[in-house]
Amino acid sequence: MNTGGWSDLISAAGSSQSLSLQHVISAMLLAFVLCSVIAKLYQVTFQSLSYSRSFVHTLILGGMITCMVMMSMGDSLARGIGVLGALSLIRFRTVVRDPRDMMFLFAALGLGIACGAGMFAVAVTGCFLLSSVIALLHWAPFATRRRYEAMLRFLVETNDDKARLEVNGILDECCSAYTLLAMREAVQGNLLEYSYQVRLIDPSYQVDLVKKLEAADSIAEVNLVMQRTTVEL
Structure with missing residues (x-):
């Protein structure tokens, strides 16, 4: 009987990744800086009337929390299932009416995932390119229609x-x-x-x-x- 497959599955389900304190602090600080850039761009390019200060804070905190969750899970399948079960108990009843706000939230969460997974180059590059596109779409006349x-x-x-x-x-x-x-x-x-x-x-x-x-x-x-x-x- 081949027990190699079972041992690999058990190892993946219960593996634990030991992270140094320096790595944790660096990842959390990078998530804070990059999500702050996205949040500032959201604040500068906001054009609607219902501005929410708490939503700007959510962009920063959401990225940092996602980074922490990713580092907590590591490569453990069991931890991932546990986190998924815990998040399924939370009911988010806040309605995001503007699809643009939802994309900013996804961007912050994506940066948090990249920082938590240790892919710092992906996080920094993604933040730079996203910021450039956001600024371009805001100041360029693309998709603008003059309607009175x-x-x-x-x-x-x-x-x-x-x-x-x-x-x-x-x-x-x-x-x-x-x-x-x-x-x-x-x-x-x-x-x-x-x-x-x-x-x-x-x-x-x-x-x-x-x-x-x-x-x-x-x-x-x-x-x-x-x-x-x-x-x-």
């Missing part, structure tokens, strides 16, 4: 067909595209409230659009709210 979108609301008399035609004419003059989102009764059914998603030809047209609508006799309470493409309404 807004939410338009106004009131029109219920049976005034002439006003609705006038509204369409004004929208054609000032907007490159517009879509009717909602229409409901207001003021006990005497008026109709219209809600439009509009895309202006130029940002200066927002003043002209409001003035032209307010100049119409049967249109009242014109409200135009400009929005950014990164904001969900």
Whole structure:
């Protein structure tokens, strides 16, 4: 009976890797420095409105914790299964709405894995290349689209067909595209409230659009709210 395969499996499952204190400290400090670079780039290139300081801290702490877990597992299969079972008990209920934030988190965890596995060259090179790409995508005009979108609301008399035609004419003059989102009764059914998603030809047209609508006799309470493409309404 060949016992070589069983002995190799048992050795892999229970092997322990002895790491020096200097190696542990070096790996943890490198994970901290590289993840701090990623976190700083996230802070500098952030363009949305819901900035979270705790998420920036998570990028740094997540990389360092991953590095520690990787060094704790070493080459032991049993430790890896134990860590996987322990992590399966944790329920992360924080919703990451922006896929870009998720990629930054994956980058920090990847750097932590590389540092914990002792692949310092991979970690440093990966951090440098990722930082270069992040900076390039942020400052280069790649995938940029100039859109001047807004939410338009106004009131029109219920049976005034002439006003609705006038509204369409004004929208054609000032907007490159517009879509009717909602229409409901207001003021006990005497008026109709219209809600439009509009895309202006130029940002200066927002003043002209409001003035032209307010100049119409049967249109009242014109409200135009400009929005950014990164904001969900």
